[in-house]
Amino acid sequence: MKPTNYPNGVTTADPASPLGDFVLPDPTKSHVYMEDFDYYVASDWTVTEVGAATQVLLAAAGDGGRLFIENTPNGPAENDFSLNQKVGSSFTFTLGKKLWFDALFQISDATQSELAFGLQPTNSTGFPSDNSIFFFKDDGVSSISFITQKSGSSSTAVAIIPVTDATDIRLSFFFDGINTLKLFANGTVVRTPGNTSLGTTVPLDVPLRVTFVIKNGEDASKTMTVDYIMVAKER
Numbered sequence: 001m002k003p004t005n006y007p008n009g010v011t012t013a014d015p016a017s018p019l020g021d022f023v024l025p026d027p028t029k030s031h032v033y034m035e036d037f038d039y040y041v042a043s044d045w046t047v048t049e050v051g052a053a054t055q056v057l058l059a060a061a062g063d064g065g066r067l068f069i070e071n072t073p074n075g076p077a078e079n080d081f082s083l084n085q086k087v088g089s090s091f092t093f094t095l096g097k098k099l100w101f102d103a104l105f106q107i108s109d110a111t112q113s114e115l116a117f118g119l120q121p122t123n124s125t126g127f128p129s130d131n132s133i134f135f136f137k138d139d140g141v142s143s144i145s146f147i148t149q150k151s152g153s154s155s156t157a158v159a160i161i162p163v164t165d166a167t168d169i170r171l172s173f174f175f176d177g178i179n180t181l182k183l184f185a186n187g188t189v190v191r192t193p194g195n196t197s198l199g200t201t202v203p204l205d206v207p208l209r210v211t212f213v214i215k216n217g218e219d220a221s222k223t224m225t226v227d228y229i230m231v232a233k234e235r
Contacts, residue, residue: 032232033090033210038065044087046209048124051080051216058225067226071216081114081215082224083126089207091119093133093175097234102172103135103212104227110142110163112217115224117171119208119231126213131203135171137163139217144171146183146191148201155201161185168227175202177234 009023019026040057047055051072058066072080093099103117116126118134127136133148143159160183163169172184180199183191191198210231214224 028235030232030234031091032230033086034228034230035086035210036065036228037067037226040067046085046087046122048083048085048126049081051075051077053080053082055082055084064227068223069214069226070223071214071221073221076216076219076221078216078219081126081213083124083213084211085120085122086210089122089209091208091210091231091233092206093202093204093208094177094233095204096177098177099175099231099233100172101174101231102170103229104168104170105212105229106166106168106225107137107163107214108166108223109217109220110165111140112220113137113222114139114215114217115213117212117229120211121206121208126211126215131206132208133173133202134211135173139215144169144185146173146198148181148198148203150201150203153201155198157183157191157198160190175199 011022011025012029013019013022013026037057040055053069053071054073055067055069058068069082071082101118107113107115114137116134116136120128120132120134130149130152135144135146137144143162146157146160148155170186174182180196182189210229212226214222216222
């Protein structure tokens with residue numbers, strides 16, 4: 001199908017606003033962070049490691065940009081991990097403001113590894129006990145779960161999608177700005193907006209950081225390849 005062309009542009013701004021005649025959708029309506037890993041600047045991230053790890057751009061088979069992370073390539077040990085947190089606690093869940101999260105990645109071992117992807121406070125483990133919201137996989141489990149934690153209370157959606165070795169998986173969530181979450185796996189809804197049990201434990205008004213971690217589940221090197229990670233929130 002031929003695309004519809006709008007030679008005069010398309011805008012979402014109020015006609016009387018400064019951007020009323022801007023030819024693109026109003027970029028000030030949302031705060032958007034999109035990292036496609038066409039480059040990796042180490043100083044943009046707080047990296048915490050147990051053991052040793054490498055974080056490098058994947059040169060081969062990396063169309064679209066990919067970050068390759070390997071835990072302890074020499075002398076690997078169980079529970080070694082690499083935790084990446086974006087510098088700056090730049091996202092906060094706020095009542096009345098919608099928020100979106102989307103990530104595409106893969107891991108080398110779908111069973112003997114742990115992982116987490118989401119928004120967390122500054123921490124040194126990647127698996128905090130409070131005020132966080134993230135997808136995760138436990139050691140010995142070949143499926144992804146999801147957890148929200150707020151002021152000592154938590155809600156978990158267990159085994160929302162299986163994981164396969166060295167196979168891309170896309171994990172996403174949408175917060176409606178009130179009290180509900182919609183979860184997606186590979187673009188398909190796996191929890192509906194009507195389920196408010198997760199939304200009631202969203203950590204409101206807590207500054208959070210974009211976070212991901214890969215952790216060894218045995219005495220062997222494990223890897224994670226991140227294609228992209230995106231977070232957006234209404235202003």
